[in-house]
Amino acid sequence: EAGVAQSPRYKIIEKRQSVAFWCNPISGHATLYWYQQILGQGPKLLIQFQNNGVVDDSQLPKDRFSAERLKGVDSTLKIQPAKLEDSAVYLCASSVTGSGNTIYFGEGSWLTVV
Amino acid sequence: KQEVTQIPAALSVPEGENLVLNCSFTDSAIYNLQWFRQDPGKGLTSLLLIQSSQREQTSGRLNASLDKSSGRSTLYIAASQPGDSATYLCAVNTGNQFYFGTGTSLTVIP
Numbered sequence: 001e002a003g004v005a006q007s008p009r010y011k012i013i014e015k016r017q018s019v020a021f022w023c024n025p026i027s028g029h030a031t032l033y034w035y036q037q038i039l040g041q042g043p044k045l046l047i048q049f050q051n052n053g054v055v056d057d058s059q060l061p062k063d064r065f066s067a068e069r070l071k072g073v074d075s076t077l078k079i080q081p082a083k084l085e086d087s088a089v090y091l092c093a094s095s096v097t098g099s100g101n102t103i104y105f106g107e108g109s110w111l112t113v114v
Numbered sequence: 115k116q117e118v119t120q121i122p123a124a125l126s127v128p129e130g131e132n133l134v135l136n137c138s139f140t141d142s143a144i145y146n147l148q149w150f151r152q153d154p155g156k157g158l159t160s161l162l163l164i165q166s167s168q169r170e171q172t173s174g175r176l177n178a179s180l181d182k183s184s185g186r187s188t189l190y191i192a193a194s195q196p197g198d199s200a201t202y203l204c205a206v207n208t209g210n211q212f213y214f215g216t217g218t219s220l221t222v223i224p
Contacts, residue, residue: 042205
């Protein structure tokens, strides 16, 4: 079974530039999550999708971050404009449903803003 | 709001030792608790999932326990090996969201 795929794996951009990350969840997983993990901290949920609808985006900085999940499969997370404090790893995860089941993570997209 | 704490933040043990990692959470209304391993530069790999109705789960040298009433979980690693060196995170599933601890960084010295 293929895992959660993410790209790009690494990205270095200057502040005020934009960046986009892509995620392809495990086939059949209705729930997709984007987490931000700053070095030395645990992952923090940015947004959760159930199929192509948003379940929770309460911690997404909406002035600069946006995410979409067209057709309920792939998802894209965009940051525009980037700030220095956005340097982190962005983890995509998926699960069969939103509760009671194992959550599977991708390898992450590592962002450095200089 | 659920708060998840992991102690210690870092642990260093000689190869072959048995060890225990701790995870505590503030709200006992959970669906399940999951332990993950994270290697440097990698994503999270699921190790064990304990449903709220269960007391423990075992996989190979790993054993995870859950005491919902006291808001605690432990991950027991038997006969530690250098390959076990990684950061271990616990995550509590409230049904709406997963809340993560900050992890315990484990180093197993050959």
